[in-house]
Amino acid sequence: MADAQILEELYQLIADRKANPKEGSYTNYLFQKGQDKILKKVGEEAAETIIASKNNAPSEIVYETADLLYHLLVMLAYHGIEPGQIFSELARRRQEPAK
Numbered sequence: 001m002a003d004a005q006i007l008e009e010l011y012q013l014i015a016d017r018k019a020n021p022k023e024g025s026y027t028n029y030l031f032q033k034g035q036d037k038i039l040k041k042v043g044e045e046a047a048e049t050i051i052a053s054k055n056n057a058p059s060e061i062v063y064e065t066a067d068l069l070y071h072l073l074v075m076l077a078y079h080g081i082e083p084g085q086i087f088s089e090l091a092r093r094r095q096e097p098a099k
Helices: 004-019 025-032 035-056 058-080 083-095
Strands: none
Touching: 004 025, 004 058, 004 083, 025 035, 025 058, 035 058, 058 083
């Protein structure tokens, strides 16, 4: 069964594509086009995830959420932010007392 480790592995692959571009790589294409293209894809995938949820289509929700997570990881790599930083922030929030 896949677990959260796949996010770190995928991030490392994305970061490697950024550092070592490969011809024909979609990830490389996104980095070449820059932040505006990456953010456009994040927005598109977020919208598609919302639509899948509104359609109450579990398999589409899974598919679109995977696309969204991938594009979010590309965005993070663009900024040099590692998934561990996000996990740390989530853990910090979990430890905060309820307001």
